[in-house]
Amino acid sequence: xxxxxxxxxxxxxxxxxxxxxxSFTLDRGEILGFLGPNGAGKTTTMKILTGFLYPTSxxxxxxxxxxxxxxxxxRRRIGYLPEHTPLYDDMTVSEYLHTCxxxxxMAGSRLAERKQAVIGLTALGAKARAxxxxxxxxxxxxxxxxxxxxxxPEIIILDEPTVGLDPNxxxxxxxxxxxxxxxxxxxxxxxxxSEVEAVCARVIIINDGRIVADGATADLARQHAxxxxxxxxxxxSLAALTAALQQLPGASQPVLAQAGGSNYxxxxxxxxxxxxxxxxxxxxxxxxxxxxxxxxxxxxxxxDVFRKLTRPTEHAA
Amino acid sequence: xITIAWKELRSFLNSPIAYIFLIAFTGWLSGSYFVWGKVGQxxxxxxxxxxxxxxxxxxxxxxxxxxxxxxxxxxWPDELKSGTVELLMTYPLRTWEVVCGKFLAGLALIALGxxxxxxxxxxxxxxxxxxxxxxxxxYIASLMLGGAFLSIGLFMGALCSEQVTAFIVTAAIxxxxxxxxxxxxxxxxxxxxHELSNALSFSARFNYLGRGVVDVADxxxxxxxxxxxxxxxxxxxxxxxxx
Ligand SMILES: Nc1ncnc2c1ncn2[C@@H]1O[C@H](COP(=O)(O)OP(=O)(O)O)[C@@H](O)[C@H]1O
Ligand SMILES: [Mg+2]
Numbered sequence: 001x002x003x004x005x006x007x008x009x010x011x012x013x014x015x016x017x018x019x020x021x022x023s024f025t026l027d028r029g030e031i032l033g034f035l036g037p038n039g040a041g042k043t044t045t046m047k048i049l050t051g052f053l054y055p056t057s058x059x060x061x062x063x064x065x066x067x068x069x070x071x072x073x074x075r076r077r078i079g080y081l082p083e084h085t086p087l088y089d090d091m092t093v094s095e096y097l098h099t100c101x102x103x104x105x106m107a108g109s110r111l112a113e114r115k116q117a118v119i120g121l122t123a124l125g126a127k128a129r130a131x132x133x134x135x136x137x138x139x140x141x142x143x144x145x146x147x148x149x150x151x152x153p154e155i156i157i158l159d160e161p162t163v164g165l166d167p168n169x170x171x172x173x174x175x176x177x178x179x180x181x182x183x184x185x186x187x188x189x190x191x192x193x194s195e196v197e198a199v200c201a202r203v204i205i206i207n208d209g210r211i212v213a214d215g216a217t218a219d220l221a222r223q224h225a226x227x228x229x230x231x232x233x234x235x236x237s238l239a240a241l242t243a244a245l246q247q248l249p250g251a252s253q254p255v256l257a258q259a260g261g262s263n264y265x266x267x268x269x270x271x272x273x274x275x276x277x278x279x280x281x282x283x284x285x286x287x288x289x290x291x292x293x294x295x296x297x298x299x300x301x302x303x304d305v306f307r308k309l310t311r312p313t314e315h316a317a
Numbered sequence: 318x319i320t321i322a323w324k325e326l327r328s329f330l331n332s333p334i335a336y337i338f339l340i341a342f343t344g345w346l347s348g349s350y351f352v353w354g355k356v357g358q359x360x361x362x363x364x365x366x367x368x369x370x371x372x373x374x375x376x377x378x379x380x381x382x383x384x385x386x387x388x389x390x391x392x393w394p395d396e397l398k399s400g401t402v403e404l405l406m407t408y409p410l411r412t413w414e415v416v417c418g419k420f421l422a423g424l425a426l427i428a429l430g431x432x433x434x435x436x437x438x439x440x441x442x443x444x445x446x447x448x449x450x451x452x453x454x455x456y457i458a459s460l461m462l463g464g465a466f467l468s469i470g471l472f473m474g475a476l477c478s479e480q481v482t483a484f485i486v487t488a489a490i491x492x493x494x495x496x497x498x499x500x501x502x503x504x505x506x507x508x509x510x511h512e513l514s515n516a517l518s519f520s521a522r523f524n525y526l527g528r529g530v531v532d533v534a535d536x537x538x539x540x541x542x543x544x545x546x547x548x549x550x551x552x553x554x555x556x557x558x559x560x
Contacts, residue, residue, distance in 0.1 A: 011559075013559075047403075050407040051406070051407060051558075052403055052406050052407050052558065053558050053559055054558045054559055056559075072409045072410075072411065073409075075407055075408060075409040076409040078407070080404075080407050082400065082403040082404065082407070084400060086399055086400035086401040086402075086403055086404055087401065087404075088324075088328070088401055089399070090328055090331045090332075091327075095327075099320065099323075099324050100404075100408075102320040102323075103320050103321070103324075103405075103408045103410060104408060104409060105409070147404075
């Protein structure tokens with residue numbers, strides 16, 4: 001049985017449709033990157049999974065429990081770090097975690113042990129007695145994480161956990177996410193590609209309330225990038241190079257990527273990605289008497305896929 | 318539910334509002350009773366000159382009209398503004414547990430305020446023969462009245478999610494409930510509505526209860542009003558989840 005099952009989820013805010021038929025399943029132990037530009041519907045999806053909002057239509061189950069009918073059972077199994085990390089500012093870190101544990105029905109030595117464990121994991125020891133309103137953004141984020149991990153939930157949902165952190169803090173938080181992701185199901189919402197690539201084995205890309213890609217992080221770029229791109233660098237004339245490349249069957253319009261003196265770099269792809277594409281390009285360059293400096297295939301990155309699938313102009317058209 | 322109440326209580330005690338409430342409440346009652354007299358009537362302990370505490374407890378509703386809404390106004394709006402409601406409502410708690418927890422915290426503070434007034438009946442008891450029966454009756458009536466006001470304030474906070482609005486609206490509603498049934502007010506409303514106005518009035522029932530006439534119907538009325546507003550509160554919170 002999948003850990004999370006989402007089927008044809010729709011959510012309307014008044015007349016605005018924020019989610020428009022979102023479906024996916026997530027198995028136990030998967031680490032999913034839920035990726036999308038701002039306003040795509042990531043937070044809305046997470047609010048539905050955690051029972052904070054009801055969907056307008058569609059179904060979502062967590063560990064077999066329906067999010068609307070069996071909300072409390074669902075919430076018991078989830079550790080959630082909401083966007084913007086709301087915390088009870090007037091409490092100290094230790095009081096806060098204690099209260100969170102009590103609200104989850106934890107008590108006594110188990111609560112004390114778990115509190116110690118999450119404080120250790122998130123390196124909050126030095127700040128345990130500090131009032132939360134005195135903490136920096138990075139520490140607040142860790143408190144939010146500690147709160148989400150306190151009850152050893154089966155599922156951990158983190159909504160934009162590294163927004164507003166400096167690079168060192170980002171590395172720290174990612175390390176924590178990787179650590180907890182070893183034996184739990186994790187959903188990481190983010191609009192930061194490198195983060196998802198660094199932490200998640202699987203990616204879903206959502207745009208305008210619809211899922212536009214879903215697959216292994218490693219495969220996704222290959223699947224959606226189309227024909228591979230070649231970077232061709234030559235000494236000589238730009239016009240001659242362009243003309244020569246355009247002669248090739250299936251060649252795309254060459255794009256100038258770099259220029260320095262008489263040294264040009266051009267990007268071109270060959271439709272159908274024939275095995276001898278590189279050899280054909282080399283021959284074309286030689287045939288017009290240009291000196292080939294470098295020729296390398298440029299593998300499409302997740303960023304290319306993301307930009308291709310979520311460009312706003314495509315949807316406006 | 319107890320944990321919620323506890324959390325709210327410690328956040329009350331971390332903010333000035335709890336102390337303002339306690340001081341203002343005891344100050345209002347004792348001040349009016351011993352020094353400047355009841356609003357609109359000028360009666361004091363000395364002018365009444367007997368050892369019944371009727372006048373003293375008749376001060377409770379007017380004090381509560383201002384002070385209980387002030388106490389109740391932050392319970393929901395704080396949470397809705399800072400977004401911590403998203404934490405609370407994604408924890409494995411039922412909505413009614415959260416609502417009742419918040420209510421209990423407020424009620425505990427009101428009870429504490431009433432405890433602080435105990436020295437007055439004690440003092441009076443020293444001067445004369447005090448019948449403690451009506452005094453306890455009045456305390457129970459006060460707590461029930463406070464609970465009813467609190468539930469209205471809690472509901473308004475959830476509805477408006479804005480402290481100041483919640484305070485004003487709550488105080489106005491509470492005042493209305495207190496004034497209804499008053500002979501003066503009855504002059505301004507159609508005769509046909511007098512019966513309704515008298516039936517809904519908090520004051521008459523409060524006075525009966527306060528004289529130690531513990532009428533089940535009156536106690537039931539206060540509990541019902543409280544129950545209805547707590548229920549409405551749950552509905553408002555649930556409806557925020559949308560469909
Ligand atoms: N409470 C709300 N009322 C109206 N519109 C909303 C509300 N919450 C979110 N939206 C809109 O729904 C869309 C999706 O929002 P959200 O799920 O927060 O996106 P993301 O988390 O991917 O940035 C956005 O266009 C946003 O403006
Ligand atoms: Mg978001």
